Amino acid sequence: MATKAYAALLRGINVGGSRKVPMARLRPLIEGLGHGDVRTYLQSGNATFTSGHGDEESLAAELSAAIEKEFGFAVDVIVRDHAYLASVVDACPFPADSLEGRQLHVTYFSGPVAPERFASVDPAEFTPEDFRLGPRELYLYAPDGLGRSKLGAVLSRPALNRGLIATSRNWNTVVKLAEMTGA
Template identity: 70%
Template structure:
């Protein structure tokens, strides 16, 4: 059985004192679920771990159930393996190396989102902010930061019903690629 490295991306935790999930408890929970090499990154719901279980949706569902049982509230979770995270980082259509981490973000989706899902957004109206779609991901360039972006606000209202979306800045995107890289023994 092959062990792979994964990142769990929790949506909407530890924001303004709501849905508090201490990272030490998240690490303990993942370990209790039988995962190895568990680490967390920042307080915003990023955990990395190894597992022989190869089904990302099953891993996400397992963690969602465990969080609800432990903390008493539901949290949407996306699980992605190293290869996917690296492909997203490598496929960035914006000049990531010349931008600040706060200017570039990736929104990860639970399911594919097509251009038709975002057709109602008038991209030209939101310039200089821009976005591009990728594989279950959306790249968002916001030169003045996410908090000031009307485009980001419009995009968060756009995913189809039932599609979970969670956004990470570029620094976190690249750090998750690094943290999920399994080192040879």
């Protein structure tokens, strides 16, 4: 199997003083699984690496199990390859070049997302906020940022995301991870 570049997106770590996963400990953990070129980005659970074995799902499961063993708590992990990450950047339905990174977010899902899942959410009720679905991602335009987004709060409800792992990143991080896996 040829070596491919991936990003691992860890959900819900290093927030509010709990579930600490120091990036300085995450890098050697990933290397110990046999992966190369390991780098981390920010403290919010983003790592890139290369691997010649496995697929996105098996790599995510492997990393999640290793984190639980090392740190003593379960962490949901989504792994995506460079081609997918670049396609998310290229397919952005909003004018990313004219927005601040904090105004645009992508929620990555562990599997495909049918439009019916979000049919009960009427974007017109949240104007100027808006969202669009991709195959395994959701783009959110929140002009006042995610922390103040009423639409973001509705879209993150557990009922809408049932059966899937979902984790969000701001546009700056989305672009950076695509760049890091493409180098």
